[in-house]
Amino acid sequence: MLRFEGLCKSFGSRQVLRDAGASLAAGAHALRGPNGIGKSTLLRLLAGVEEIDSGAVWIAGINLHQAPAATKARLAYAPDECPVYPFMTGRELLAFVAYAKRCAVPTEVLTIVERFGLARHLDTRCGAMSLGTQKKLMLAAAWIGDPAVLLFDEPSNGLDMDARALLIELLREKTKTATALVSTHDQAFAHAIGASVIEFESLQEGA
Amino acid sequence: MGRHAPALRISLGILLRERRDEALAKAAGAGAIIAGAAGLMAAFDHDARSFPVALLAQGALALQMSGLFRGLHMAHLAAGAFAGALPLPPRWWRPFDLAAVAGFGLPFLALPALLAWLHGAPPAPALAATGAYVLLLCCLRAPQLFNERHAVVLSLVLAGAWVAATIACIY
Numbered sequence: 001m002l003r004f005e006g007l008c009k010s011f012g013s014r015q016v017l018r019d020a021g022a023s024l025a026a027g028a029h030a031l032r033g034p035n036g037i038g039k040s041t042l043l044r045l046l047a048g049v050e051e052i053d054s055g056a057v058w059i060a061g062i063n064l065h066q067a068p069a070a071t072k073a074r075l076a077y078a079p080d081e082c083p084v085y086p087f088m089t090g091r092e093l094l095a096f097v098a099y100a101k102r103c104a105v106p107t108e109v110l111t112i113v114e115r116f117g118l119a120r121h122l123d124t125r126c127g128a129m130s131l132g133t134q135k136k137l138m139l140a141a142a143w144i145g146d147p148a149v150l151l152f153d154e155p156s157n158g159l160d161m162d163a164r165a166l167l168i169e170l171l172r173e174k175t176k177t178a179t180a181l182v183s184t185h186d187q188a189f190a191h192a193i194g195a196s197v198i199e200f201e202s203l204q205e206g207a
Numbered sequence: 208m209g210r211h212a213p214a215l216r217i218s219l220g221i222l223l224r225e226r227r228d229e230a231l232a233k234a235a236g237a238g239a240i241i242a243g244a245a246g247l248m249a250a251f252d253h254d255a256r257s258f259p260v261a262l263l264a265q266g267a268l269a270l271q272m273s274g275l276f277r278g279l280h281m282a283h284l285a286a287g288a289f290a291g292a293l294p295l296p297p298r299w300w301r302p303f304d305l306a307a308v309a310g311f312g313l314p315f316l317a318l319p320a321l322l323a324w325l326h327g328a329p330p331a332p333a334l335a336a337t338g339a340y341v342l343l344l345c346c347l348r349a350p351q352l353f354n355e356r357h358a359v360v361l362s363l364v365l366a367g368a369w370v371a372a373t374i375a376c377i378y
Contacts, residue, residue: 049289077292083288087225097293098213
């Protein structure tokens with residue numbers, strides 16, 4: 001479902017990714033490595049947020065470079081921070097993601113919103129939400145459009161215990177049919193979602 | 208526009224919620240330009256010189272309003288780390304920013320021509336000039352975003368040429 005080959009990325013003279021590759025089937029995969037090694041950069045490249053220097057990414061068999069819109073329609077990306085328009089309310093954010101994915105906000109997402117305790121924050125501006133609330137909103141939005149691949153950067157950061165447990169439950173269910181690549185330092189979380197651990201360094205050999 | 212309402216709401220949200228102070232400052236500046244033009248037209252006793260004054264004021268208004276494009280563009284870039292992963296065309300916000308700024312600027316752009324028309328200018332040129340200046344406002348997005356250092360000069364050159372061409376077309 002998620003495949004990438006020969007990914008290279010440099011920032012100036014610093015090469016972050018060198019010929020990275022992997023092929024990930026449905027299930028949960030936890031990306032592990034020390035801070036600053038390039039895990040978030042890799043997720044941004046796979047999500048199409050950042051330009052790739054060279055290499056290729058396929059999401060559900062579609063090439064990201066050749067058909068970016070079709071590819072992005074099949075993926076969900078939740079960055080570690082919440083870089084959304086600060087004036088947007090939670091409701092507007094969900095509507096915007098649904099607009100981009102050409103669908104309505106599904107009932108499943110409204111249920112997730114309810115279970116995360118976000119219903120009372122839906123009319124709050126994102127800029128006025130706590131980090132944990134922003135995170136929950138981004139994660140709930142990830143379920144819009146029935147994505148085949150989920151890319152989550154430190155998803156358990158800032159979540160309370162109930163939200164963390166719910167995210168684990170949601171990911172365990174979703175990864176029966178979808179691929180989740182999760183960057184995390186939280187080993188208990190990775191274990192709880194049944195993730196296979198991928199050492200970042202091992203990707204560089206194109207494993 | 209129905210399906211695109213969430214995207215248009217973002218451009219309007221940046222303009223009227225995130226950057227409200229800038230929009231209010233632009234509105235106040237536009238009010239001053241219109242007041243100045245109205246004063247000059249009255250000083251000319253609404254004779255044949257009044258309509259060119261209105262045309263010049265409209266050019267100044269379009270130039271002044273075009274500064275709003277920069278703030279909108281920066282806000283979209285700041286949200287790119289999330290919105291960039293959504294299945295949207297590159298620079299998807301362009302038509303919505305144009306619609307938001309043109310919609311915001313239209314009442315101000317129309318006022319000098321309306322004043323001229325109320326004091327005897329023919330309606331067709333007044334309407335045509337307003338349309339031309341809304342188009343100028345949209346065209347000014349390009350020089351405003353082309354290069355930070357040269358944005359003012361490039362915008363000034365385009366607006367000046369547009370005003371000259373509009374006056375030449377009407378007279």
